[in-house]
Amino acid sequence: MNTIRVVTDEDFGLDMIEDPNPIKRKGARGIVVDADGKIAVFYKEKENVYKLPGGGIDEGETAEQAFVRECFEEAGCVVEIVDALGVVEEIKTYGHFRQTSFVYVGRVVENTGVLHITEKERQEGAYIIWKSPEEALQLMAACVDQIKDSPCDPHETAYASKFMVLRDRCIVEEYLKSLKK
Numbered sequence: 001m002n003t004i005r006v007v008t009d010e011d012f013g014l015d016m017i018e019d020p021n022p023i024k025r026k027g028a029r030g031i032v033v034d035a036d037g038k039i040a041v042f043y044k045e046k047e048n049v050y051k052l053p054g055g056g057i058d059e060g061e062t063a064e065q066a067f068v069r070e071c072f073e074e075a076g077c078v079v080e081i082v083d084a085l086g087v088v089e090e091i092k093t094y095g096h097f098r099q100t101s102f103v104y105v106g107r108v109v110e111n112t113g114v115l116h117i118t119e120k121e122r123q124e125g126a127y128i129i130w131k132s133p134e135e136a137l138q139l140m141a142a143c144v145d146q147i148k149d150s151p152c153d154p155h156e157t158a159y160a161s162k163f164m165v166l167r168d169r170c171i172v173e174e175y176l177k178s179l180k181k
Contacts (some may be wrong), residue, residue, distance in 0.1 A: 029054020079106030
């Protein structure tokens with residue numbers, strides 16, 4: 001898979017620090033597109049974060065299986081993977097964290113209308129909205145300077161959330177490029 005982007009501290013005006021032993025995580029995320037061409041955007045109201053559906057790959061799961069599961073949990077949709085866009089790396093040296101995300105495009109087969117989110121996500125005011133890719137980009141760009149720390153998770157700081165938003169903006173941009181091919 002091609003590398004879509006490597007997001008680092010330098011993207012936010014911070015110097016990279018030496019981090020010989022970061023926590024490493026693999027994730028799966030991406031574009032969930034409905035029949036009208038709108039994409040699912042997972043909004044966490046109390047943090048003011050707009051992101052794409054996705055999350056960590058569980059033990060024994062493939063990246064594709066994790067993406068399908070995350071789409072069901074965070075968007076309430078059964079999806080069929082129609083494309084693999086690439087990978088995005090996040091290197092958060094101040095958070096001692098490095099994540100590799102495998103990025104897919106999933107076409108909605110069934111929208112159940114029911115999210116299967118965690119209690120923490122409920123407390124953060126999480127819900128799904130459907131927007132054109134261009135509208136999603138605008139929401140993500142506008143929120144980045146007003147992101148708040150999670151009231152439910154001390155590890156989910158505005159610092160970490162800014163990485164998520166930039167990562168997902170790059171994914172939407174890559175998706176839009178793929179539509180022109």
